[in-house]
Amino acid sequence: MNKVIVGNHxxxxxxxxxxxxxxxxxxxxxxxxxxxxxxxxxxRGALNARFIKxxxxxxxMAACIGASAAGVRTFTATSSQGLALMHELLHWAGLxxxxxxxxxxxxxxxPGWNIWTDQxxxxxxxxxxxxxxxxxxxxxxxxxxxxxxxxxEAVNIPVMIILDAFFLSHxxxxxxxxxxxxVDRFLAQRETSIKLxxxxxxxxxxxxxxxxxxxxxxxxxxxxxxxxTVYAEIETEWKALFGREYGKIEPYRTDDxxxxxxxxxTVTSTTRHVVDQMRERGTRVGLVKIKMFRPFPTxxxxxxxxxxxxxxxxxxxxxxGRSGIFAEEIRSALYNIPMDxxxxxxxYIVGLGGRDVTPAVIEDIxxxxxxxxxxxxxxxxxxxxx
Amino acid sequence: xxxxxxxxxxxxxxxxxxxxxxxxxxxxxxxxxxxxxxxxAVERVLEKEQLRPEQTVFVSGIGCSSRFPHYLDTYxxxxxxxxxxxxxxxxxxxxxxxNVFVVMGDGDCTSIGAGHWLHALxxxxxxxxxxxxxxxxxxxxxxxxxxxxxxxxxxTQPRGSYLPPLNPISVMLGMTNASFIAQTADWVPxxxxxxxxxxxxxxxxxxxxxxxxxxxxxxxxxxxxxxxPDLTELLVDDQGINVTNLGGLYKNLLRHDPxxxxxxxxxxxxxxxxRLGLFYQNQAHPKYEETRKVKHHTPAEKIALLNTELDRYAx
Numbered sequence: 001m002n003k004v005i006v007g008n009h010x011x012x013x014x015x016x017x018x019x020x021x022x023x024x025x026x027x028x029x030x031x032x033x034x035x036x037x038x039x040x041x042x043x044r045g046a047l048n049a050r051f052i053k054x055x056x057x058x059x060x061m062a063a064c065i066g067a068s069a070a071g072v073r074t075f076t077a078t079s080s081q082g083l084a085l086m087h088e089l090l091h092w093a094g095l096x097x098x099x100x101x102x103x104x105x106x107x108x109x110x111p112g113w114n115i116w117t118d119q120x121x122x123x124x125x126x127x128x129x130x131x132x133x134x135x136x137x138x139x140x141x142x143x144x145x146x147x148x149x150x151x152x153e154a155v156n157i158p159v160m161i162i163l164d165a166f167f168l169s170h171x172x173x174x175x176x177x178x179x180x181x182x183v184d185r186f187l188a189q190r191e192t193s194i195k196l197x198x199x200x201x202x203x204x205x206x207x208x209x210x211x212x213x214x215x216x217x218x219x220x221x222x223x224x225x226x227x228x229t230v231y232a233e234i235e236t237e238w239k240a241l242f243g244r245e246y247g248k249i250e251p252y253r254t255d256d257x258x259x260x261x262x263x264x265x266t267v268t269s270t271t272r273h274v275v276d277q278m279r280e281r282g283t284r285v286g287l288v289k290i291k292m293f294r295p296f297p298t299x300x301x302x303x304x305x306x307x308x309x310x311x312x313x314x315x316x317x318x319x320x321g322r323s324g325i326f327a328e329e330i331r332s333a334l335y336n337i338p339m340d341x342x343x344x345x346x347x348y349i350v351g352l353g354g355r356d357v358t359p360a361v362i363e364d365i366x367x368x369x370x371x372x373x374x375x376x377x378x379x380x381x382x383x384x385x386x
Numbered sequence: 387x388x389x390x391x392x393x394x395x396x397x398x399x400x401x402x403x404x405x406x407x408x409x410x411x412x413x414x415x416x417x418x419x420x421x422x423x424x425x426x427a428v429e430r431v432l433e434k435e436q437l438r439p440e441q442t443v444f445v446s447g448i449g450c451s452s453r454f455p456h457y458l459d460t461y462x463x464x465x466x467x468x469x470x471x472x473x474x475x476x477x478x479x480x481x482x483x484x485n486v487f488v489v490m491g492d493g494d495c496t497s498i499g500a501g502h503w504l505h506a507l508x509x510x511x512x513x514x515x516x517x518x519x520x521x522x523x524x525x526x527x528x529x530x531x532x533x534x535x536x537x538x539x540x541x542t543q544p545r546g547s548y549l550p551p552l553n554p555i556s557v558m559l560g561m562t563n564a565s566f567i568a569q570t571a572d573w574v575p576x577x578x579x580x581x582x583x584x585x586x587x588x589x590x591x592x593x594x595x596x597x598x599x600x601x602x603x604x605x606x607x608x609x610x611x612x613x614x615p616d617l618t619e620l621l622v623d624d625q626g627i628n629v630t631n632l633g634g635l636y637k638n639l640l641r642h643d644p645x646x647x648x649x650x651x652x653x654x655x656x657x658x659x660x661r662l663g664l665f666y667q668n669q670a671h672p673k674y675e676e677t678r679k680v681k682h683h684t685p686a687e688k689i690a691l692l693n694t695e696l697d698r699y700a701x
Contacts, residue, residue, distance in 0.1 A: 027526040043544035
């Protein structure tokens, strides 16, 4: 079934088709439509889930952890300050190994108050033990939402689906909505042996002393690593059923590229367009879209970038005092490959607080990177007023 | 410490202020929003008291009401969702000479910030605290708030709110150190003004719940009360909030001694009438800014204290 829907409703449809059992959320712009649509589905009886209206995002994640511990499929959605308020509980979901799925609509952090997109909200939750998947289109948002439940439950790690504020959340696109029967074949009801069960009592989250804590952490790390393989398998299965796949990363026209642009989120679509145009003019430029940020797909990145001479990373985020975060992760991923294969990494900070990243901005980045012989010590901020 | 700031102490200040002097950006609330009435009443109080803009600060959280500081030419702090009161606590504790006003909505105050709300009352620092209660989340466009009436449909509870609403006045009257608890409504501007005025003169934490119309998302909640003044009961007393110029519109007057806490609690319970007025006032509770005031020491005293401290480590 084809429908023209906004990105937020693409999430809601994915959550519905996944037969989610408990949803708990607090309203925040630009996410609110996701949970409003789900509330409506619950009220109409279209979705057989309990919707828990709570008094803050901190409570929302706590309620999700409780529901997940009881063994049911659980979802929440948030954005920016709401995600930041959840921070403590994000660690609990991560290290407690609760396969919760959350949609985060990327929105800049305050102050000053800003409701438009950038990635600093989700990226500052990097180390909380959540898988992070950045989406480019509404179709990808819907598909990834359903896949996320399967992935989370296979590795017992929570998954965050990430979409750009307004550029996706409030923008309508045609979306193919999979039929329930096929989705049910792809995603069975959640089964877990570890749950709150009066017939088989367990205690959760007891004190873990130094003699066992490291093993717990190591187990989390091993399963994080395994999530990369599991996700590839899930995508293969998804493609067989629905004919679509996205990849942990997606190389685009990179085969003979001298310069590769690296993007995530909706900037990718614009960059794809610029790459096509520049290719017509004979410029050997390509694109790598990063979808999976945690676990970081190091091997895929190395394969995709090691042939290029230069790499320009477009970061819609900033780690204050350091660099764009994707650029920094990529530098680190490429450091230990042979020197001759190592491209020069140029970092660009773009589009913070929802500033538009137009084709002209990207063309400018390509030209600057072509002219430069060496990357500057600091990332370049594009289009910043003096 | 005197109540003059470093900047103006000893300087003759002959400025006088009119209402317009306190106005800043053009308010961007919906037409008919009750927040406009609250802003006007606040500007009238500022003018009447001739508060110097640089000696006055408005702290808010997140919500429609929390846009308040943008619209006033005083100091303003547009804070985080639910955190207006701890932010204001920090301001008042470090600058007790400032006139501190806090503006929150029902979501800000009774939902995400509920913990702070109780403790701020217990601290009892001198500030005017306005909770603009439209009984719905307005800024995010109609979701259930803790004060949403039972059965009222919203976008998060389309079949109507499942729970009876939280009663903010009852909650406040149950807290330790309650010192000024009042209720007023945006559609009775004279009462609104007098209530904020009385709160400003209260020597402690003055909490006002303003019943506030939202013409877009909770339009019919207060409609009956607005159209039928008979459904309103004004609490009056020589020691309370007394408004004489209501044109005989509000005829239900109920004598209530605001020092009577038990009766205040009884009056706060839900009834067939909306009660406006001062439920409770008690200025005997210590204020936190005085409890925690740092004693002023002369240089000689400071040296003596330091020596006493250093003597503990002498060998």
